[in-house]
Amino acid sequence: MNTDTTVPLTRIVLASRPQGEPTADNFRIEQAPLPSPGEGQVLLRNLYLSLDPYMRGRMNAGRSYARPVEIGEVMEGGTVSEVIASRCDGLQPGDVVLAHGGWQTHAIAEGRTLTRKLDAGIAPLTTALGVHGMPGFTAYAGLHEIGKPQPGETVVVAAASGPVGATVGQIARLHGARAVGIAGGEAKRAYVRDELGFDAALDHRAPDFADQLRTACPNGIDVYFENVGGAVFDAVLPLLNDFARIPVCGLVAHYNDRALPPGPDRLPMLMSQILTRHLTVRGFIQRDFISLYPQFLREMGGWLGEGKIKYREDIVEGLENAPAALIGLLKGRNFGKVVVKL
Amino acid sequence: MNTDTTVPLTRIVLASRPQGEPTADNFRIEQAPLPSPGEGQVLLRNLYLSLDPYMRGRMNAGRSYARPVEIGEVMEGGTVSEVIASRCDGLQPGDVVLAHGGWQTHAIAEGRTLTRKLDAGIAPLTTALGVHGMPGFTAYAGLHEIGKPQPGETVVVAAASGPVGATVGQIARLHGARAVGIAGGEAKRAYVRDELGFDAALDHRAPDFADQLRTACPNGIDVYFENVGGAVFDAVLPLLNDFARIPVCGLVAHYNDRALPPGPDRLPMLMSQILTRHLTVRGFIQRDFISLYPQFLREMGGWLGEGKIKYREDIVEGLENAPAALIGLLKGRNFGKVVVKL
CATH class of the missing domain: 3.40.50.720 (NAD(P)-binding Rossmann-like Domain)
Structure with a gap:
């Protein structure tokens, strides 16, 4: 586990908005200093990044579900992340959580938003980004x-x-x-x-x-x-x-x-x-149906444990390969849930 | 009240299917002998006929909510009708009922389908075809x-x-x-x-x-x-x-x-x-929501009684004017609920 906070953060930002299909040019990889968590915050190291079709919508300026990613901003995305520094009660370094860490190696998060701790002994961590997420x-x-x-x-x-x-x-x-x-x-x-x-x-x-x-x-x-x-x-x-x-x-x-x-x-x-x-x-x-989420976690957890629901993952190695993986996903080139291993 | 069953029945049938807007040629007025009710049936004299936009769909051969009216068949429609002969327990000559009597002066109906008796002393009969129907x-x-x-x-x-x-x-x-x-x-x-x-x-x-x-x-x-x-x-x-x-x-x-x-x-x-x-x-x-109908009758009856819901009717005199009235309705020429007084 790398807890050296002097190494820089690597991130992928939206360089330009796509005209039609996104291309590699729409993304830019950058480095930045590691931020420090403020009161109530934690510093996360992202272990896995989820890639999902909705991300295409975020690259447009127009209205979709949510505000778009602005030019120069880090691409959004769900992550499985490890707490490496904490100024939030109840979260310790070493805790693994479901987060919205984005396309980057590290992220700052409000501790109160990290409501789901994960345990690799119970289920593979990546399932929290896919079938159990x-x-x-x-x-x-x-x-x-x-x-x-x-x-x-x-x-x-x-x-x-x-x-x-x-x-x-x-x-x-x-x-x-x-x-x-x-x-x-x-x-x-x-x-x-x-x-x-x-x-x-x-x-x-x-x-x-x-x-x-x-x-x-x-x-x-x-x-x-x-x-x-x-x-x-x-x-x-x-x-x-x-x-x-x-x-x-x-x-x-x-x-x-x-x-x-x-x-x-x-x-x-x-x-x-x-x-x-x-x-x-x-x-x-x-x-829209978030009140159903606890019931989902319980019921899906049961189905997965009993082998009643199967799933397949398409693991991509390295943050630098995320843009190509998203472009491929939008063309149906993936086979199963796309997760980037950082 | 005319209970002489030797007078003929007058009816309007679908003469041909419209190409685009219906025209008078799509309808034909006919006379026929008065039918006699069988066991469990009643003979109705239709007092009021409802005209509604859905009738346009019934004139097409294609699938809509319901089976189309066939060429030569009486045009469908809801009616306020008076029982003039009954072979059904619980229905007497003189009873006024909500029926699906169609575009004709008289109709045979199964008594068990006539579940709503009307009383002009409680509400104008025509409301059963409109705001309270x-x-x-x-x-x-x-x-x-x-x-x-x-x-x-x-x-x-x-x-x-x-x-x-x-x-x-x-x-x-x-x-x-x-x-x-x-x-x-x-x-x-x-x-x-x-x-x-x-x-x-x-x-x-x-x-x-x-x-x-x-x-x-x-x-x-x-x-x-x-x-x-x-x-x-x-x-x-x-x-x-x-x-x-x-x-x-x-x-x-x-x-x-x-x-x-x-x-x-x-x-x-x-x-x-x-x-x-x-x-x-x-x-x-x-x-689709028929289980809600009793609640509607009760609640709407209350609103009408309290003057909280208003309505307007566009009364057309005479069955022979029904085709022109339906054609006008489809062009928005009516002003309020169109009811044909027979």
Whole structure:
């Protein structure tokens, strides 16, 4: 454990805003002196950094869930971090916590915000960034509060080998629903079906994908957990049953859009479908349902302990590789939850 | 009271399916012998026929809420009807009931479906087709189950002089919310503001309508009760607050659409707004919330008795004028709830 506070901090800042797909030029790596914690604060050494699709939204100037990262600011991100200096009661050097440490080797945090201590003896630390953390909770909360899968219903989710999609399908099956997963490429497709146990798994790159989806959903679709948008949504829409629910937690296919696509304008058609099929379409982020978080930690912890929920991680070594890893993630090049090991 | 069962029945049937806007040619008036009630049935004389925007959907072959009216079949519709012959215990000639008697002078009904007897001494019979019936319940249920207006929030509704819109705004105000109504023309606009007591009322035909709406909603829009679609929705969308709710019960602006409008395609934009603003968009018809109906009858009955909810009716004399009245209704030519007096 490196507790020498004279070494500099390394960080990655937003150098410029992307036009369409982000490129390496949008990021800049910097060094800075290590800061000292003030009263009530701690100094953290970040051990693992989570990379997630929402980060693309933070790189834009426009309104999204949250204020954007400003040019020159450290990129945001969840971390598993070790306390290396503390001026906060209840936090000691050596404590490992879930933090929002960002794309950097060290961070200052308000001690009162660090409410979750982690123990590698109970679960791998990285799960707090994935299946037992924000992406897992996104799946759990979206199904619990919006999707509400019932026994025998059909639940469809894309990016099904990723941390949200994989968890959505497995929770749906624990509720007695049928899970149909969509992934990019044969390796991911096979993993979703054979390892995660989805009832069906499809490759959205197949030329007859829409037909395959129809065949895989003979009783229509009751819950579509929307995390990608684009062509997958277009294939899902005609298959939705009356009273279908669509939790919308991401639209990664559109994050790089620079203009509206050409017509015709399908907005009135979507509203008509919502009306005549009694659809519920609801956007959310997991924070909207934060009161459910303790229940999630308990229930998901149980499922993980019993082996009822599986997960896969895609570990990237070194902070300097984070930009390329995020760019790849937005193109679906990762296979499982992307975590940068610092 | 005419109980002579030898007079023929007059009815209006669907003669052909409309291409775009319905025309008089799509309807045909016919006479037929009076039917006799079978066991458990009653013969009804229809006193009042309700005309409602949903009827446009029934004229199409395509899927909507319910199966379409077939060519040659009597047009559907809710009625206030008098029992003139009964083979059902508990229903006597002279009883006045809420029925689904259709566009005709007489109808056969299963007695068990006639669960609501009406008493002109308690409330005008026609209210059972409007504010104290299906349109009023649409407003009540959509707000109760989806819109959930909170004190101080802003609720926007179009067709605000019509039976759904007028009721939405007045109920919103009873919940302590601010009601902004949209109507077509100065007479309706003044009625919505001055008679119904909305906080603001706008004419959607004004060239600067979108600017007027922005001015009328300085704190944004929390609930948009969607019953029209089209240009009103386009003006509402940029003003929606985070966590806004959009109950969708009608899209009258689109009922005559024959093709998708030209581009660009705003479907991905709508989904992005749903995501980043945490919107809830939910299609419904009042039947979805039927368990709430007794509570509605009780509560709305109280409000009407206390003068807390006002309404306006647009009475059309004679069944033969129903086609023109429906065509006018779809163009916003009515002023209040359209009821045909037979």
